[in-house]
Amino acid sequence: MSTTEQRVAIVTGAARGIGAATAVRLAAEGRAVAVIDLDEAACKDTVEKITAAGGKAVAIGCDVSDSEQVEAAVTRVASELGAPTILVNNAGVLRDNLLFKMSDTDWDTVMNVHLRGAFLMSRACQKHMVDAKFGRIVNLSSSSALGNRGQVNYSAAKAGLQGFTKTLAIELGKFGVTANAVAPGFIVTDMTAATAERVGMGFEDFQAAAATQIPVQRVGRPDDIANAIAFFTGEAAGFVSGQVLYVAGGPLN
Numbered sequence: 571m572s573t574t575e576q577r578v579a580i581v582t583g584a585a586r587g588i589g590a591a592t593a594v595r596l597a598a599e600g601r602a603v604a605v606i607d608l609d610e611a612a613c614k615d616t617v618e619k620i621t622a623a624g625g626k627a628v629a630i631g632c633d634v635s636d637s638e639q640v641e642a643a644v645t646r647v648a649s650e651l652g653a654p655t656i657l658v659n660n661a662g663v664l665r666d667n668l669l670f671k672m673s674d675t676d677w678d679t680v681m682n683v684h685l686r687g688a689f690l691m692s693r694a695c696q697k698h699m700v701d702a703k704f705g706r707i708v709n710l711s712s713s714s715a716l717g718n719r720g721q722v723n724y725s726a727a728k729a730g731l732q733g734f735t736k737t738l739a740i741e742l743g744k745f746g747v748t749a750n751a752v753a754p755g756f757i758v759t760d761m762t763a764a765t766a767e768r769v770g771m772g773f774e775d776f777q778a779a780a781a782t783q784i785p786v787q788r789v790g791r792p793d794d795i796a797n798a799i800a801f802f803t804g805e806a807a808g809f810v811s812g813q814v815l816y817v818a819g820g821p822l823n
């Protein structure tokens with residue numbers, strides 16, 4: 571890549587929440603960004619935010635758990651923006667329930683979006699990264715990887731993503747590709763709003779209660795996570811690989 575060429579980033583689940591903040595942040599760092607989510611129309615706001623600030627972005631509808639859709643999306647990114655060499659596997663869903671009430675579908679859906687999705691996207695993008703001898707993969711894990719009541723599916727997927735990340739780092743390091751995981755704590759998004767609803771609490775009260783348990787005494791915002799992802803995807807982070815960074819307002823391990 572010449573110094574004038576723009577690196578191309580893919581952010582999945584970027585229609586809203588952490589993914590949207592990350593797409594906007596990476597565009598502000600000079601990346602051309604593919605904003606991927608289930609529904610192309612839902613990506614419009616994120617794309618408009620980027621282009622209004624003078625950045626470059628395209629909206630692409632894709633279910634990351636579907637192999638054919640992933641291949642088609644990555645091919646489209648390569649032809650419309652250029653070879654994707656930055657990938658943020660952020661798309662996620664919750665299907666919380668206690669083990670004895672959890673359905674097969676609750677289990678499979680969470681595994682498919684988080685684990686299969688990250689696998690399919692990484693496999694589709696790695697050839698572009700290997701050709702470019704440069705790549706940055708960031709996978710969204712979670713503090714729930716350490717265990718969380720009602721989330722046996724989600725915590726297994728988020729812990730799985732940590733092993734996935736470390737193995738990508740080992741396999742792809744010799745091609746100039748790093749892989750790291752960011753594991754957020756409580757971040758204010760539609761996802762945590764849905765959790766508040768499930769446990770029967772108002773979202774404001776839910777946030778206030780969470781903040782009392784967090785050493786910095788506040789809940790996180792999507793930009794808190796976008797900042798960490800921007801570091802891992804940066805040119806300067808080439809010697810940082812296979813790491814899991816908890817971004818949770820306090821220590822977790």
Ligand SMILES: NC(=O)c1ccc[n+]([C@@H]2O[C@H](COP(=O)([O-])OP(=O)(O)OC[C@H]3O[C@@H](n4cnc5c(N)ncnc54)[C@H](O)[C@@H]3O)[C@@H](O)[C@H]2O)c1
Nearest residue numbers: 583587588608633634660661662712754756757759760761
């Ligand atoms: N919010 C938190 O507190 C928190 C904490 C830890 C980890 N995370 C993780 O961060 C990531 C983003 O979370 P968020 O809070 O912004 O969630 P969110 O629910 O606000 O956004 C998730 C996005 O992913 C998209 N998505 C879901 N399934 C998809 C699929 N199959 N293909 C493509 N897109 C799909 C959704 O449409 C949505 O736009 C997730 O992986 C989540 O598990 C969030």
